[in-house]
Amino acid sequence: MTIQTIGVLGAGTMGAGIAITGVLGGYEVVLSDSSAEALSRAEAKLGKYLARQVDKGRMDETNAQAAQARFNLSQDIKGLAAADLVIEAVFEDLSVKREVFAQLEGLVSADCILATNTSALKVGDIAEALSNRDRFCGLHYFSPAEINPVVEVIRGAETSEATVATILPMLAACRKRAIPCKDQSGFALNRFFCPYTNEAVRCLEEGLGTQSQIDAVAMATLGLAIGPFAVMNIVKPNINLAAVRNLSPLGEFYAPAAEFIRVGEAQMLWEIEESPALDANQSAAIADRLRGAIFFAVLDEISEGVAAAADIDMGAQMAFTFAKGPAQMMRELGETEVTRLITLAAGSAAMRVESTLQNLLLEPVEA
Structure with missing residues (x-):
């Protein structure tokens, strides 16, 4: 036809x-x-x-x-x-x-x-x-x-x-x-983008930075023109919250942060006010958490056969304007560092994607 x-x-x-x-x-x-x-x-x-x-x-x-x-x-x-x-x-x-x-x-x-x-x-x-x-x-x-x-x-x-x-x-x-x-919750791209925004809120809850500071770290770390809180304000936090909640059946890691629920259910926007720049250690702590959340979600979906690593990378760059795709970033960082990052974000659940990470790092990269 x-x-x-x-x-x-x-x-x-x-x-x-x-x-x-x-x-x-x-x-x-x-x-x-x-x-x-x-x-x-x-x-x-x-x-x-x-x-x-x-x-x-x-x-x-x-x-x-x-x-x-x-x-x-x-x-x-x-x-x-x-x-x-x-x-x-x-x-x-x-x-x-x-x-x-x-x-x-x-x-x-x-x-x-x-x-x-x-x-x-x-x-x-x-x-x-x-x-x-x-x-x-x-x-x-x-x-x-x-x-x-x-x-x-x-x-x-x-x-x-x-x-x-x-x-x-x-x-x-x-x-x-x-x-x-x-046909899995979040499909190929929201499967990791929603945990990324959710992890940004968790960093806010834990006092690691303000909305503007976390946005600045995300932009510097991922090569983005706009950070997670600014994106959520465009999409609307209540709509983003619904997408995050859709992933909740996949496990504790995917559960929405309490502050996300509060702001989303009240149909509020995130207050993004200019804040002083964070020092290198504070920025690194936020960057680690954001990358860890993205990496764990990507490895999780690859292990389930949701999408191929190359397609996920292409989508991250073309749909979300990441400077590099998650799989490429993981290959550059190596197994030890990625394991550290996904453990920071997902705790003991990180163990379930260890073999997927090893296989990803062994795959030949298409030219």
Whole structure:
């Protein structure tokens, strides 16, 4: 099967960005939402994006007009009936997602691929609403979807090879880098990014530094333009907390920090006020904790077969702008130092990833 028309259900920030991505890839796109206002905002967003590309010389006016013409709007979900692929981008609630997929299954053709853009829910749990689950998968775009190049392709227990084989060329046409991953909580990237933000809060709780000091250490250590507390304020702490809580069944290490729960449940933002620079020892203590949390979570997911080390590194650099991927950092530090760091972050649980670390360090690195 070849994808010619992409349907997107939900015209919020993510849905609009996904629809724009499809248009830029040369596909006919139908964006559906019950809100005329949301559809109008999405159309304006595309217009601004295309105008900017023309102004910067990345696209000529003819191609911009052609892209705009491929962008179709529908206030009725029935407008998605002729799509070859429908990507759901509605509210992150299991019952809501199951309800819309039950609707979609009765609406689209038997060959149409159905995908969820969930960032936290398991694909298999959503798939329970469907009778035909082999054509269903997860496509987790990262924000902003029209710019961020990474998409996690989550294969559920019943997702067919044919479904994945059809999806990958579409993503390539849209200039996206696909990360194939197992249907496990956090998938490939949030699996370590959420523990990283959670560890930052634990450092705050323990008085190792203020929000701004911890952000500064994270930026210097990982080569980031923005630290964990600033990121959480953009995403919103309550949303980040929900993602962290989604990992809790994986063990004590993944449990949200008490201060994270307090701020998230109150729907507050982190107070990031300028603070004096920390001395070298204080900075090193925070850097060790942050790296240890990232490394342990990455080794944990590799041991479970969630994703390949090379894909995790690529995603860390391209989706989160890490200067180096976690696996590369671990190879450079060596077994003794990484073991020290993951023990700092995860305690006795670090023992369960020792063999994974050893195997990682023995793997040949692709040129």
